[in-house]
């Protein structure tokens with residue numbers, strides 16, 4: 001026996017103790033893709049733009065929603081129901097088509113017509129119920145009572161956060177060093193919870209998270225200040241993907257470490273950020289994403305003393321060329 005095979009044998013012996021441990025069923029390949037990280041200089045900062053607007057469903061949402069839909073598909077679910085007129089509804093429709101499972105998306109009357117058309121074009125059934133998201137959601141929850149049907153929430157589920165955490169796991173492979181900060185947009189807080197989970201996984205303990213929300217629908221900042229979920233009466237912003245009444249309650253505990261810095265952004269700042277990103281990088285992004293980039297372009301005080309940051313370019317779906325042209329005037 002040569003030294004080489006001896007080594008191989010002893011290696012085999014050592015690992016064989018694990019053979020009897022139960023093996024988790026193989027996870028199917030995720031529905032989302034690994035997105036590029038492009039580099040740029042903004043003010044004194046070295047910036048990495050994480051291009052999740054290039055996900056097949058045009059936003060980061062496919063990471064978590066793909067994960068949750070695959071989880072239910074493996075358990076034999078025959079239909080997905082969700083309530084969202086935006087990226088969540090689009091991502092569920094996309095995931096359902098990929099998995100061969102029918103989807104019903106319940107939208108409120110206020111939904112932009114082009115979003116309705118795009119969701120229907122993926123083969124999903126689109127139903128219209130009530131004036132606002134809460135009405136549509138009540139209808140979706142009722143529909144999801146049917147047998148073999150799964151309700152897919154837009155932001156409040158641990159498997160969504162687990163899916164979103166993949167974004168940071170990718171960053172750990174794409175960056176030479178931990179960034180000083182990551183900029184994210186906050187609506188219900190699913191993306192933020194996923195990023196925090198990802199930071200834990202890759203061991204980036206000193207990376208701050210700049211959590212940007214629109215002035216007209218800022219629920220994270222008051223909720224963290226009061227230590228409980230603060231409900232907004234009528235959230236309103238050009239960043240419709242971020243208009244949510246209540247953040248996910250899990251954020252109250254998850255943000256206790258002090259690494260999360262809430263920042264509010266005006267509609268005009270979000271729109272300007274969309275125009276600037278389009279001009280500098282040749283890609284359309286939506287105001288929700290402009291909200292995340294605005295503190296960067298404004299050289300916000302929360303970035304003082306930092307050198308390297310990553311901005312999550314979270315979506316490029318809920319925007320039109322005409323809007324971008326108007327905002328640029």
Ligand SMILES: *Cc1c(COP(=O)(O)O)cnc(C)c1O
Nearest residue numbers: 087187188189190191288314315
């Ligand atoms: C949903 C969404 C957000 C906010 O995500 P939450 O998990 O609700 O905080 C931000 N940007 C885009 C493009 C979105 O679709």
